[in-house]
Amino acid sequence: xxxxxxLVSLGVFAVSELLPGDVAIFILGQQATxxxxxxxxxxxxxxxxxxxxxxxWLFGFIRGDWxxxxxxxxxxxxxxxxxxxxxxxxxGLALLITVPASIGxxxxxxxxxxxxIDRIISLVGLSGLALPEFVSGVLLILLFSLSLRVAPAxxxxxxxxxxxxxxxxxILPALTLAxxxxxxISRMTRASAAExxxxxxxxxxxxxxxxxxxxxxxxxxxxxxxxxxxxxxxQIGWLVGGLVVVEHLFGYPGLGDxxxxxxxxxxxxxxxxxxxxxxxxxxxxxxxTELLFGVLNPRIRYA
Numbered sequence: 001x002x003x004x005x006x007l008v009s010l011g012v013f014a015v016s017e018l019l020p021g022d023v024a025i026f027i028l029g030q031q032a033t034x035x036x037x038x039x040x041x042x043x044x045x046x047x048x049x050x051x052x053x054x055x056x057w058l059f060g061f062i063r064g065d066w067x068x069x070x071x072x073x074x075x076x077x078x079x080x081x082x083x084x085x086x087x088x089x090x091x092g093l094a095l096l097i098t099v100p101a102s103i104g105x106x107x108x109x110x111x112x113x114x115x116x117i118d119r120i121i122s123l124v125g126l127s128g129l130a131l132p133e134f135v136s137g138v139l140l141i142l143l144f145s146l147s148l149r150v151a152p153a154x155x156x157x158x159x160x161x162x163x164x165x166x167x168x169x170x171i172l173p174a175l176t177l178a179x180x181x182x183x184x185i186s187r188m189t190r191a192s193a194a195e196x197x198x199x200x201x202x203x204x205x206x207x208x209x210x211x212x213x214x215x216x217x218x219x220x221x222x223x224x225x226x227x228x229x230x231x232x233x234x235q236i237g238w239l240v241g242g243l244v245v246v247e248h249l250f251g252y253p254g255l256g257d258x259x260x261x262x263x264x265x266x267x268x269x270x271x272x273x274x275x276x277x278x279x280x281x282x283x284x285x286x287x288x289t290e291l292l293f294g295v296l297n298p299r300i301r302y303a
Contacts, residue, residue, distance in 0.1 A: 001283045008279040009061070013054050016268045027070055057272065066273045071265040076273045080258065084240065084277060087247075087254035089163035090155075091239035093170055094177035095232070102182050103228060106189025107216070110224075113194055121186060129183035133245045137176040144172060155250040173250045177243070181235060188231045193224040222296050229296070233289030241278030 024040045025032065032040075041047055045056065060067065066076035109121040128136065145153035155169045163170065196202060197220060205215045240255060247257040255274060262271035 001287065004283060005276070005279055009058055009276060010054075012272050012275045013057065016272055017050060057269075061273070061276060067269045069262075069267055069270045071261070071267040071270070076270055079270070080255070080273050080277055083253060083255045083258045084281075086157065086163050086252065087240045087243065087256065090170055090173055090177075090243070090247075090252065090254060091236065093167075093174040094181065094239060095236075097174055098178040098181040098185060099232065101178075102185035103189050103221075103225070106186040106228075107193050107221070107224075109186070109190040110193035110197060118190075121190075125183035125186050128179035131179065133176055133180060134249055136179050137172070137246060137249045140172050140175055153250070155252040157253055170252075173243075173246050173252055176246055176249075177239065184231050184235065185228060189224065189228045192227045193220055196220050196224045199223075225296060226293060229289055229292055233285045236285035237278060237282035240281045241274070 024037045024044065024046065028036055028040060045053055048056075064077060066080070068074065069076055069079060072079070105121050109118040112118045131139075141153045144151045151171050152169045153172070155166070155173050157163060157166055157169075202215060202219050205219050241259065243252075243254055243256040244260045246252070247254040248260060255278065259271070259274040259278070261267070262274055
């Protein structure tokens with residue numbers, strides 16, 4: 001994890017160095033004088049060599065000193081952490097809706113391979129996967145907000161309010177994410193469960209006369225969920241930092257929307273902090289997935 005995050009830090013710093021435009025001109029405007037530009041560049045440390053600026057930025061990030069946003073003039077640490085908390089709430093709600101439904105219907109499809117229910121579940125999953133998030137989001141807004149008027153179209157959070165206090169406003173963004181996640185999780189569950197159902201130990205359990213519920217919960221799911229957990233762990237990082245389209249569509253103040261703002265406004269310190277936080281979430285999600293493998297599979301735990 002440490003090696004990967006260090007490589008990510010090198011990559012994001014190198015890319016930020018290659019971005020066109022002068023940060024000092026962006027802050028002061030095109031009418032700034034050379035003298036004021038020189039003073040601002042010296043204040044921001046832009047006159048220092050790139051390796052020295054990288055080392056200062058990296059050690060500052062490790063200490064928790066992420067600097068101030070160039071566009072908003074607020075501390076980056078508080079801004080990023082508050083946006084990350086908002087993204088975690090939306091991601092948690094989306095997973096709460098998607099994971100039980102995806103695993104349950106994927107298991108139903110595996111138990112009914114080739115039948116009508118299997119084809120219907122696969123068709124629904126592929127349809128959700130084929131639709132981009134902004135298309136499915138707009139369709140949900142038209143149906144549930146403008147036509148039925150049962151959910152708000154905007155997920156903006158008033159100043160000082162927590163995401164939990166406006167939970168009904170998060171239903172449509174969470175459903176938009178659920179449509180995409182359902183296809184990945186349900187199809188992976190179906191494929192792995194179908195493979196486990198043909199294994200020798202499942203056949204032996206059935207021949208021993210064990211109840212079907214016991215066979216599914218103790219023998220099928222514990223082994224079939226390993227690939228599914230891998231998919232879910234990989235999606236957590238995307239749910240926290242990659243929801244640029246969904247958060248921008250619904251006006252939700254999450255980390256993905258902040259990342260887009262930093263890129264559009266050439267706010268390099270804010271952009272670097274957002275990318276590093278997203279990479280850290282990816283690493284921790286993968287670590288949690290690896291540890292959960294040992295809980296579910298005794299062979300991995302004993303090895």
